[in-house]
Amino acid sequence: MAPSFSIKLRGTEREQLLQIARQSIRNGLYGGDALEVALHELTDALTARLGVFVTLMQQDNLRGCIGSMQSNEPLAQSVAESAHGAAFRDPRFPQLAEHELDQVCIEISILSPMEPLTSPDRSDLLATLRPDVDGLLLQDQHYQSTFLPKVWEQLPDPEEFLNHLLMKAGLPTDHWSTTIQFFRYHTVSFQEGKDLGDRVWVVT
Incomplete structure (x- = not known):
């Protein structure tokens, strides 16, 4: 929480x-x-x-x-x-x-404040996201990016939202690692x- x-x-x-x-x-x-x-x-x-x-x-x-x-x-x-x-x-x-x-x-x-998301995999993360509510911060070593909740207006699909967040950080859309971290906020x-x-x- x-x-x-x-x-x-x-x-x-x-x-x-x-x-x-x-x-x-x-x-x-x-x-x-x-x-x-x-x-x-x-x-x-x-x-x-x-x-x-x-x-x-x-x-x-x-x-x-x-x-x-x-x-x-x-x-x-x-x-x-x-x-x-x-x-x-x-x-x-x-x-x-x-x-x-x-x-x-x-x-x-x-x-x-940031709420850490302890998602074990991509599918779990996507199921956790709340469109139009959650802002999302991605961190993986020196890679970082965030989308404010208003970005859902342009990217209403969670899969598309996550793909663009990864690209914004300079990562491929299928990236996942043991060091990747996500935090949500509103x-x-x-x-x-x-x-x-x-x-x-x-x-x-």
Whole structure:
């Protein structure tokens, strides 16, 4: 079972994280580093140490995605670093240009703790996966890759999901070994342009 864990995020806190992400990207456009967040102004929820990914979408197309599975930084600072990385350090894309800033939509995904999966073989792993729910982290010696739960939208079949995760790590689709490890997690995600309201979201 995954470790017991929960964090409550209000609409105002989610909006603050989105503003931090956008300001951090704006800093980078003018030659600066990621935004240094004033931690003394934050609520307890925004200083929690959690894994987080920031995704940039441009007209429904991926424009960058960077994050960390775990972090020793406060959540708000991790968001600032990840947003800056998604805009300027994702090796799949050129650096974000100034004219693109108003064209991108920012999405933040906060990760639950990792749950190790002790699957003895590929078939057992596939039977364990929960489409549309599980994010999956693969590790095998120096190989590593992950898919957030939202990737199920493009790869709804567990077999296809796993094959692409292996390829992302630089491994053949039929790879299996005694050292391979899988961890699942789930996320709470929110994005610009959506009504965040005052409802409290709980990451568990």
